[in-house]
Amino acid sequence: MSPIFYLLAAITVAGGLATVLLKNLVHCALAVTIAFLGLALLFLSLDAQFAGFVQILVYIGAVAILVVFAILLTREAEVPESSPAGRVFSKTWLTGLVIAAAVFAMLGWAVLQSAQALPNETAMPAVSVRDIGNALVGRYVLPLEIVALLLTAATIGAVIVAMHEKEAK
Amino acid sequence: MSGMNVPATIDQIFILFTDWVAHFFPAAIRPIVGVVLGVIGIISVFPGLFALTTVFERKGLGRMQNRYGPNRVGPFGFFQPVADGIKALTKEDVVPFRADGVLHFLAPVVLLAAVFMGFAILPVGRNMVLVDMDAGLLFFFAMGASTELSVFMAGWSSRNKYSLLGAMRAVAQMISYEIPLLLSSVVVIMVAGTLSLPKIVEAQAGYTGIWPHWYVFTPWGLAAFLMFGIAATSETNRSPFDLPEGESELVAGYFTEYSGFKFAIFFIAEYLAMFSMSGIATTLFLGGWSAPLSFLNVLPSWFWFFSKVMCFIFIFIWVRGTLPRLRQDQLMNFAWKFVLPFTLLDLFVTALWRFMGEGWARWIVCSAILIAAYVAMGRVGMFRKNFAHRRYRYAE
Numbered sequence: 001m002s003p004i005f006y007l008l009a010a011i012t013v014a015g016g017l018a019t020v021l022l023k024n025l026v027h028c029a030l031a032v033t034i035a036f037l038g039l040a041l042l043f044l045s046l047d048a049q050f051a052g053f054v055q056i057l058v059y060i061g062a063v064a065i066l067v068v069f070a071i072l073l074t075r076e077a078e079v080p081e082s083s084p085a086g087r088v089f090s091k092t093w094l095t096g097l098v099i100a101a102a103v104f105a106m107l108g109w110a111v112l113q114s115a116q117a118l119p120n121e122t123a124m125p126a127v128s129v130r131d132i133g134n135a136l137v138g139r140y141v142l143p144l145e146i147v148a149l150l151l152t153a154a155t156i157g158a159v160i161v162a163m164h165e166k167e168a169k
Numbered sequence: 170m171s172g173m174n175v176p177a178t179i180d181q182i183f184i185l186f187t188d189w190v191a192h193f194f195p196a197a198i199r200p201i202v203g204v205v206l207g208v209i210g211i212i213s214v215f216p217g218l219f220a221l222t223t224v225f226e227r228k229g230l231g232r233m234q235n236r237y238g239p240n241r242v243g244p245f246g247f248f249q250p251v252a253d254g255i256k257a258l259t260k261e262d263v264v265p266f267r268a269d270g271v272l273h274f275l276a277p278v279v280l281l282a283a284v285f286m287g288f289a290i291l292p293v294g295r296n297m298v299l300v301d302m303d304a305g306l307l308f309f310f311a312m313g314a315s316t317e318l319s320v321f322m323a324g325w326s327s328r329n330k331y332s333l334l335g336a337m338r339a340v341a342q343m344i345s346y347e348i349p350l351l352l353s354s355v356v357v358i359m360v361a362g363t364l365s366l367p368k369i370v371e372a373q374a375g376y377t378g379i380w381p382h383w384y385v386f387t388p389w390g391l392a393a394f395l396m397f398g399i400a401a402t403s404e405t406n407r408s409p410f411d412l413p414e415g416e417s418e419l420v421a422g423y424f425t426e427y428s429g430f431k432f433a434i435f436f437i438a439e440y441l442a443m444f445s446m447s448g449i450a451t452t453l454f455l456g457g458w459s460a461p462l463s464f465l466n467v468l469p470s471w472f473w474f475f476s477k478v479m480c481f482i483f484i485f486i487w488v489r490g491t492l493p494r495l496r497q498d499q500l501m502n503f504a505w506k507f508v509l510p511f512t513l514l515d516l517f518v519t520a521l522w523r524f525m526g527e528g529w530a531r532w533i534v535c536s537a538i539l540i541a542a543y544v545a546m547g548r549v550g551m552f553r554k555n556f557a558h559r560r561y562r563y564a565e
C-alpha cells in the first residue's frame with residue numbers, strides 16, 4: 001500500500017461523503033464526479049489503463065452529466081430546510097445504513113475470497129487493450145451481443161417514450 | 170553529432186535539446202526533467218499558436234467580409250493579441266452577487282486543465298510525444314468528455330438564464346456529437362489495430378511511388394474523415410455549430426457572466442480544443458507527422474505536423490466565414506439522422522475492407538457502397554424537399 005493509494009482513497013472517500021452530506025443537489029452531483037475520478041485514478045495506479053479511461057469517459061463524461069440534467073429538468077436544485085427532503089438524515093437512515101453495510105460486506109467478502117480462488121496469481125498480469133478487445137469479441141462475444149441488444153432496445157424505447165403522441169381527432 | 174546528417178539533426182532538434190539540458194542533472198531525475206521540459210513546450214507552443222491564430226482568424230474573416238480586420242497594433246496588426254492580453258489581465262473580475270463563488274472560480278480552471286491534458290498524447294513529431302500510452306486515443310476522448318462538466322459548472326454557477334441555457338445547449342450538443350466522433354475514429358482503430366497514437370502514425374508510414382499511405386486516401390478513410398471533421402467542429406463549438414454561444418440569442422452562452430482573464434481562459438480553452446482536435450484528426454487520417462510526398466521528408470517531421478494543424482485551423486476559419494448558424498432542432502437532427510447513420514455505415518464498410526484482403530476488389534466494392542449510400546441519401550432528401558423553380562417575390 002503506497003502513499004499514492006492512501007491519497008487516492010482519501011479523495012474518493014471525501015468525494016463520496018460530500019455527495020451524501022452536501023445540501024445542494026447540483027453540488028452533490030459534482031461531488032460524486034470527484035469520487036468517480038478517484039476511482040479512475042485508482043484503476044490507473046493499478047496499471048489498468050483501459051478501465052481507468054473508460055471510467056472517466058463513461059462516468060464523468062456521461063453519467064454525471066445525465067444526473068445533472070435529471071436534477072435540472074425535474075425539480076429545484078435547492079430544497080428548503082423545512083421540507084422532509086431538506087434534512088440530510090432521513091427518518092429511514094437506519095434501514096439505509098443496514099443495506100449499505102450488507103452490500104459493502106458482500107463486496108468485501110468477494111474480494112477477500114478471490115485470493116483463495118486464484119492462489120497462483122503472483123505477479124500482476126500485463127493486460128493490454130488489445131487483449132481486452134480480443135477477449136470481448138472472442139470468449140465473451142455472447143454477453144457482449146446480449147448487452148448490445150439490450151441497449152438497442154432501451155434506446156428505441158426511450159425514443160418511443162419521448163415521441164410526440166399524435167392528437168386524436 | 171557525428172553520424173547524423175543535417176535534416177535528421179533538425180528533425181530531432183528538440184529531443185537533442187532536451188537530452189542536452191537533462192545531462193546537467195543527476196541521472197536519477199533526468200526522466201522528470203525531460204517530462205517537465207515537454208510540458209513547458211506544450212504550454213508555451215500551443216498558447217503561442219493561439220495568439221497567432223486569433224490574428225489570422227480576425228484578418229481572414231475580415232477579408233471574407235470585405236473589411237480590414239485588426240491593423241493598428243504593430244506591423245499589419247500582428248501585436249493585437251499582446252494588447253488583448255494586457256486588456257484581459259487589467260480588467261476588473263466581476264463575479265455576480267448571487268453566483269456560486271467556488272464553482273464559478275473552478276469552472277475555467279478545470280476546463281483549461283482538461284484541455285491541456287489532451288496534448289499529452291499527441292505525437293507532434295518523430296519521437297516527440299510526451300506520454301506514449303497503450304490507450305492514448307481513449308485518454309484523449311476521456312479528457313474531452315470531462316470538459317463538458319466544466320462547461321456545465323460555468324453555466325450553472327453564474328445564476329444567469331443565458332448562461333444556463335448556453336450550458337444546456339453546449340452539453341447536449343457535445344454529447345450528441347461525441348458519439349459520431351468516437352465512432353469515426355473507431356474505424357481507424359479497426360484497421361490500425363491499436364489505440365496508441367504513435368503506432369497509428371507508424372501504420373500510415375510508407376509511400377507508393379511518391380504518394381503516402383494515409384487513411385484519408387481510402388474510401389472508408391475519406392468518409393470517416395469528413396464525419397470526424399463535422400463532429401470535431403461541433404465538439405469545439407465552432408461555427409456553424411456555435412449555438413451554445415450564439416451571441417444574437419444568448420449574449421455569450423455559458424461564459425456570459427465571466428469577465429477579465431477568466432473570460433480569456435474560456436476563449437483560450439476553445440482554441441486549444443481546436444488545436445488538439447486538429448492534431449488528432451491529423452494523426453488519425455493524415456499520417457501524423459509524415460510528409461505529404463515522399464521526397465518532402467527532408468523537412469522536419471514537426472514542421473509537417475504543425476502545417477497540417479494550421480491547415481485545419483484555416484478550414485475552421487473558412488467554414489466560420491461561410492456557413493450560417495444552424496437552429497437547435499436542425500443541429501440535433503443533423504447529428505442523429507445524418508452523421509450517426511453514415512458513421513455506422515462507414516464502420517460496416519471498414520469491416521468489409523478489413524476482411525476482403527489486399528487487392529483492387531475492395532477499393533471498388535467499398536467505394537461503390539459509400540457513393541451509392543450518399544447519392545441515394547441526397548436524392549431522397551432533395552425529392553422530399555419538393556424543390557420547385559425558385560420564385561422571386563418582391564415588395565411592391
